[in-house]
Amino acid sequence: MSNLPLLRALQSLVRHGRVLSSPAQLAGYDADALGYKRFRPDAVVIPADASELIHLLQHAASLDVPVTVRGAGTSLSGGPVAAQGGVIIHTSSLRKIREINSAGQWCEVECSVVLDQLDRALAPYGLFYPPDPSSGPVCTLGGNVAMNAGGAHCFRYGVTSNYVLGVEAVLTDGSIHQFGGPDGGRGGFREDWKRLMVGSEGTLAAFTRFWLRVLPRPQKCWTFRATFAELKSAEAAVQSLALHASFPVAIELMDPRCVAMVENSPMAVGLPQDAFLIVTEIDGPAELVDARAPIVAQLLEKSGALSVQYSDDDTERQKLWKARKVAGGLMGQLSPDFLVQDAVIPRRALSDLLQFVYDQADAAGLRAVNVFHAGDGNLHPNFLFNSRNPGELEQVEQISKALMRRVVDVGGTLSGEHGIGNDKTSCMPLIFSGDALQVQLAVPRIFNPQHQLNPLKVFASRRFTSRSSAGTAAAAHSDFSPDTETPAHQNRGPFQHFFDEIDGVICCSANITASDLQSQIHAAGFRFPLTLVQSATLAAHLDASPWGLASSRFGPLCDNITGMNWKTPNGRIIRLGERVVKSTTGYDLLRFLMHSQGRFGTPQDLVIRLRPDTGSGMVLVAHGTERALQNVARRIRNSSWIHWIDAVDLESDGQDWQPLLKLHVNCPPQEQPVFRAAITEMLAQEQLDPPQTATIRDPADLPDLVLKAAPDIAAQIPALICGANCRKIRLMSGPGVTLVWFDSAGESPQQVSAGMLRSMRRQLGEDPVDWYSGHHQPPVDPHEADWISELQKELL
Numbered sequence: 009m010s011n012l013p014l015l016r017a018l019q020s021l022v023r024h025g026r027v028l029s030s031p032a033q034l035a036g037y038d039a040d041a042l043g044y045k046r047f048r049p050d051a052v053v054i055p056a057d058a059s060e061l062i063h064l065l066q067h068a069a070s071l072d073v074p075v076t077v078r079g080a081g082t083s084l085s086g087g088p089v090a091a092q093g094g095v096i097i098h099t100s101s102l103r104k105i106r107e108i109n110s111a112g113q114w115c116e117v118e119c120s121v122v123l124d125q126l127d128r129a130l131a132p133y134g135l136f137y138p139p140d141p142s143s144g145p146v147c148t149l150g151g152n153v154a155m156n157a158g159g160a161h162c163f164r165y166g167v168t169s170n171y172v173l174g175v176e177a178v179l180t181d182g183s184i185h186q187f188g189g190p191d192g193g194r195g196g197f198r199e200d201w202k203r204l205m206v207g208s209e210g211t212l213a214a215f216t217r218f219w220l221r222v223l224p225r226p227q228k229c230w231t232f233r234a235t236f237a238e239l240k241s242a243e244a245a246v247q248s249l250a251l252h253a254s255f256p257v258a259i260e261l262m263d264p265r266c267v268a269m270v271e272n273s274p275m276a277v278g279l280p281q282d283a284f285l286i287v288t289e290i291d292g293p294a295e296l297v298d299a300r301a302p303i304v305a306q307l308l309e310k311s312g313a314l315s316v317q318y319s320d321d322d323t324e325r326q327k328l329w330k331a332r333k334v335a336g337g338l339m340g341q342l343s344p345d346f347l348v349q350d351a352v353i354p355r356r357a358l359s360d361l362l363q364f365v366y367d368q369a370d371a372a373g374l375r376a377v378n379v380f381h382a383g384d385g386n387l388h389p390n391f392l393f394n395s396r397n398p399g400e401l402e403q404v405e406q407i408s409k410a411l412m413r414r415v416v417d418v419g420g421t422l423s424g425e426h427g428i429g430n431d432k433t434s435c436m437p438l439i440f441s442g443d444a445l446q447v448q449l450a451v452p453r454i455f456n457p458q459h460q461l462n463p464l465k466v467f468a469s470r471r472f473t474s475r476s477s478a479g480t481a482a483a484a485h486s487d488f489s490p491d492t493e494t495p496a497h498q499n500r501g502p503f504q505h506f507f508d509e510i511d512g513v514i515c516c517s518a519n520i521t522a523s524d525l526q527s528q529i530h531a532a533g534f535r536f537p538l539t540l541v542q543s544a545t546l547a548a549h550l551d552a553s554p555w556g557l558a559s560s561r562f563g564p565l566c567d568n569i570t571g572m573n574w575k576t577p578n579g580r581i582i583r584l585g586e587r588v589v590k591s592t593t594g595y596d597l598l599r600f601l602m603h604s605q606g607r608f609g610t611p612q613d614l615v616i617r618l619r620p621d622t623g624s625g626m627v628l629v630a631h632g633t634e635r636a637l638q639n640v641a642r643r644i645r646n647s648s649w650i651h652w653i654d655a656v657d658l659e660s661d662g663q664d665w666q667p668l669l670k671l672h673v674n675c676p677p678q679e680q681p682v683f684r685a686a687i688t689e690m691l692a693q694e695q696l697d698p699p700q701t702a703t704i705r706d707p708a709d710l711p712d713l714v715l716k717a718a719p720d721i722a723a724q725i726p727a728l729i730c731g732a733n734c735r736k737i738r739l740m741s742g743p744g745v746t747l748v749w750f751d752s753a754g755e756s757p758q759q760v761s762a763g764m765l766r767s768m769r770r771q772l773g774e775d776p777v778d779w780y781s782g783h784h785q786p787p788v789d790p791h792e793a794d795w796i797s798e799l800q801k802e803l804l
Contacts, residue, residue: 011050017071018095021064024056025101037096040083041143042431044345044395049076049090054098058118058216064097065214066182068460071095074472075180076462077214079120079148082141083155084348085429087209091464092472099150102216105129112718112744113222113645114173114190119150119215134646135222138165141425142336150215156207156592158425160258160332161289163250163383167425167590169206169599170567171221177205177213180460185791190219191717191744193778198786199607199796203566203599204451207592209427210462211470212455226291226648230301231325234313235283239263241312242284243358246382247510248307249288250355251533253622253676254300259383260287260332263362266377266390267331269342275334277327283314286382287332289325292648295682335379343375343392347404349411352588353385353420356510364414365389372403384590385511386424387415412438416500424590433468439500439593443582443802450802451595454795466594502573502581503613507532512618513570513587518547518611525616534618537654537674538565540747541706547611552710552782553747554603557672558654560742562619566599571615574601576803581612589617605785608803624677628687628699630669634658636694637669638723641741643690644671645719653683656741658726662734662751665727671699707736711747713761714780715768719744721775728771729764757783 011029018027028034029051038046050073055061068075074094081088090096102118105126109115110133117126123144126137140159141147147157153175158167174188174195187202188195195202205212236242242261249259261284262270268281279285290297290304301318308316319325339346353361362378369376369391380388391407393400412422412435422432422439440448452459452470463472507514509532516525522539525546529535538556539549549556554564562568571585585591585598601608630637637658644656655672673683688698715725722744726737735751750760761781768777779786788796 014071014073014095015051017067018051018053021067022053022055022060025060026054028052028054037078037081037098038089040081040086040088040429042084042086042347042429044347044401045086045089045430047089047091047093049096050093052096052098054100056101058102061097061099061102061214061216062178062182062184065178065180068180068182072475074463075460077150077210079151080122080143080146082143082147083151083429084350084426085155085423086431087155087427087429087462087465088151089430091430094472097214099148106217108133108135109190109718110135111720112190114219114718115222116190116217116219117149118217120148123147123149123152130222131225134225136225137171137220137222138162139168139171142333149218149220153206153215153218154208154210155427156425158381158386158590160260160381162425162590163259163381164255164257165223166563166567169596170563172202172206172218173221174219175202175205175215176217177215179213179455180458183791188219189776191721191776191778192221193716193776194786197789197792199604199792200600201792201795203596207427207596209429209465211452211459211466212461214461224646224648224650226651228294228297228320229289229291229325230297230304230318230320231287231289231328232304232308232316232318233328233331234286234308234316235280236286236312237283237314239284239359239362242286245286245308245311245313246358247355248311249304250383251512251620252304252307253620254290254304255620256288256290256304256383258287258289259381261285261378261380261382262332262335263378265375266335266379269338269377270331270335273338273342275330275338277331279331280314285331287329292652293686295686296652296679299679299682332379335377339377339390339392344394344396345401346393347391347408348426349387349389349391349408350423350426351387351412351415351420352424352586352590353387353415353418354508354511354513354588355382355385356508357418357420358382358385360418361387361414365411368407368410372407374400374403374407381424384424385420385588386590409435419587421586421588421591421593423592424588425592427592428466428594430465433464433466436467436594441500443580444584447582447597447802448594450799451597454798500583502583503571503587503615505613508587511588512620513589513615514618515571515587515613515615518550518572518614519545521545522549529618530621533621535621535674536568536616536618538562538568541708541710543706544710546614548710550603550611551605553714553780555714555716555740555743555745559740559745560650560656561652561654564743566602568617569598569602569614570617572598572602572611573613574609575612576609578804585615587615603780605782607785608799622674622676624680625672625674625704626680627702627704628671628673628684629702630671630691630696630699632669632694632696634665634667634727636696637667639694640669640690640696642723643693645741649686650742658739658741660726660730660737662730662737662749663732665730665737667726667739670702672704707749709749710782712750712757712781712783713748713764715746715748715777716779717744717775717777721772721777722746724772725768725777728768733760733763757781
């Protein structure tokens, strides 16, 4: 299609939006924040609202050109650019915050809501949305979801995928699907397709709106800034902080080259120019973090800090953060071009990789500075260069490829939060080859089989082929074509069993019992608090429930399992995920398959993120009326204490709903009085007695039925389902999960659960509730039958 017919077609499809076509207008869309790679689109269309965006996608096939959906264009990997020409759909008009549900702790937003816009809207409710990429003042939530964005504070709070409850997606055939919703479930589908949407980089669907989980704002923060004379002591401080009971929300590291760059600029803050700089932060209830602040300062001093400054005053805290926050902007001022790379490594390899960056850059005569998220090993080396100087761009790209090979050598992955885009497609064979590659490529065949959406991204083989030989720019793809890809990595076979005590990660059999796992990790000071029954295997837990004991604090099981060896029904072993705790490399089949209950295969080995055992666990029990105990649970759930209590559960036998409140706490012994005092005060507000200490007792078996809803809806469920067929009910107040154990004499488990679901739905009406059971599975939605079939071609 030549430009004129394309423009006429676009103008007929958008009545209220705009179509841009002049060279001056298109120039603003030929690159993202990566900057130096430019691809001019043939046209840009700005739909006025979601209905026009949907209308465009419904006619995408007739346009017969590539279509790239773009938000603010702040991506750092060459993502939202027209690498193969065609049309860019700029979604800037879709910026409504549709609903903030403070009781259910979720919000509904359109795809071009700006991150900081959402934060301002949530503040009056005492809530916040944790992912915080540095582009927050301008980046959109659509881009954040597409790239699975992270940020400085994701060390404790997690990345975007930990907060996406639901996605409304429009496919290239114009069909509209809601994957998930306020309950965080599957949205009426059998499979959890939203797991594949998050981090898909615009290659599967166009997003119109999201349902996002939000959290209570921390009551108080302490920020620390420490300088170190040498990398060894700075690295020791990072390792100690990462496993400390204070569990910092952020652990950032700047190298001396970066510090000197700041100090030689108008943004200088008075730091020694030859020092490494760590910025770390703790937050939570005031009485808790106030007790922890001097302990964190002592930790930094004992690690060899030259100086330690810390404050809880907002103005002073911003000053402590200043050097870290201005670094990115300075690079753009000091160099005509710069490339920010993104990779994740085990923390044990920090010094090795930093030295590799220095050696490579120095040998090429280029400047390189490092400022990055050290807590989770997320490197961001910055290479400063001038693309107008012959050979410099090629040197930077060669260093980047060499860096990625070294990253994979030490057990890392290509991206932690920037994604692959078209910047690192040539490196993807380092991660995916053979069966693993074929399963990855099956995902876009499900939703975007012609690769019309965002071609030449994630995998270089994803090329759109126009029906017309006159297609525009169909061959435009610089040097990231398949014939220049990096050779497959020789050591990327299935995971082997290991226990990394520095990074707090273990790879073990999926058939190990929870008690055997704990016996392996206890002596090293770790725990895995997500299991329900110590005698049950991890694989059995995955089949029974996506949530575990401490999901109020640490999220579902899929947020705590970073990789696995997956056995397909025909006996192949496919490696999914990574040994590092953060990855945006490829489609998220790990989370998608984890709870598929044998439909596509079974987990053989799991890579698990462990948690520090602070040496003192206790269970506190409170008695009272159901209403009073629900009020206490709600108070905890709506406060920053919810981030520090493993479990906030109401539990009863199933005949009637007269629960006890059980709180599971893991904290240093000296902090137990702080926890007790806070919980006692919340109980007193309901005229209830102080809590009693109880013994932890596992249930005899795994639950028969698991119900998932928004927390305010979940609070209603136990009273609706209790009765003769229930042996026990546990309401996990934090995540909104109800666990049910049956007493099904005379009826099959399938009959019991079907009856409970019917009764619950009659009384709850339209409020969304998802369910899981090891006894039977939801039916296949008609829309997903073909999708399942396509995936089964590779897995079965």
